[in-house]
Amino acid sequence: MKERLKKGGDRYHHGNLRDALVRAAEQQIARSGDIALPLRDVARLVGVSHAAAYRHFDSKQALLAEVAARGFEALTVALTAGAARGRGPAERLVEAAVGYVSFALEQPGAYRVMFHATLKPFTRFPRLAEASLAALEVLRALVREGLATKAFSGEADAAVMATWALVHGQALLVLDGQLSGPFGIDAAQGALAARTSMKRLLEGLRR
Amino acid sequence: MKERLKKGGDRYHHGNLRDALVRAAEQQIARSGDIALPLRDVARLVGVSHAAAYRHFDSKQALLAEVAARGFEALTVALTAGAARGRGPAERLVEAAVGYVSFALEQPGAYRVMFHATLKPFTRFPRLAEASLAALEVLRALVREGLATKAFSGEADAAVMATWALVHGQALLVLDGQLSGPFGIDAAQGALAARTSMKRLLEGLRR
């Protein structure tokens, strides 16, 4: 007998606290633009005492690791969906790049946590490590596809790195507002700018 | 009568506390890889009570802003020095990119602070804003030079953004150890990888 939350409203047991905490944390970070969120605020948002969180996570870091892991899983989906929009290896890579940056701008809280240094070494969070590699693998596959069909040339690893660096950098510069002053690029135009940049890089990868 | 620190060793007045705090903070962040350094630790490193820091900085953020501002100034120097190593506009831009990533890897503490979201809006730290724009201006000038001499083509802003995104992303991925597992790239090879990536992007910018 689950799912009878409608009635009481204030129940002693939340029912789905782990999930609720992860989502609240993500939203808080998206708002503040900073990892340093008080765990107590997250708990309060969910309507629970801060100590309750420790029934579901060993530490605040573990909660953040969960946010990050889900983020990488969503990123994998976004990359795949993006690639599916493109026709031909080159266009598929470009659209995946656009999907990447769009994801970062749509879920900034998750994206910041995903690449936050304090969550390394990944070894402490196996699910996070796995999710991270899975996302990277999508990019790798797209590059391999391009190389196999002679759409690009050169070394695979180098192409993957260049692509990843470009989209990662573009996403973070937009997220941090670094491009809003000098270039007038905010979150709305970020993905568009990424397409332009990625097309240029792709020209270089072709030969 | 300054500069007589040799004698007493433990003096009530430090003599150059502001500067010492900035440098200690940078080193601590470089070690931990995280902005969240206890101000007390920094003060202890310098041999001073934590409250003393507030004689020189309004807040911990203001101290970090100073670290960041100095970082951007050093980055400007690194970019200029890098560009000077290149012959011709294209090579100059590549070498500036290498200089950029090298700087980030050599001064990781400063680099992390420089792009940390909590220091925005820049408006609160005018010196930081100015230093940041000065560094960007070096990149802009290099791109303009390339366009003027027909070494590259296309729109200037787009080329600057793509370049900046590439080096920023490459620097952060290496710093965060994201490339060490999948690609075996650590700080030592980071700049080399940046050269490879930048050359590829440049091929795309040429046409």
Added chain:
DNA sequence: TTCAGATGTGACCATTGGAAACATGCCGGC
């Protein structure tokens, strides 16, 4: 020499992450 301003100290405060002891409610075995 003196004293006013600059610089450093120790005591204090509210907030934070985390641990511990206690409270509550859900579920399966009788």
Added chain:
DNA sequence: GCCGGCATGTTTCCAATGGTCACATCTGAA
């Protein structure tokens, strides 16, 4: 049906942190 164990949540507590304040110490200029 009921009852006891286990998961989940609360209250209370602690040490560390950023920050403030009153007080101590030093420095240099009048």
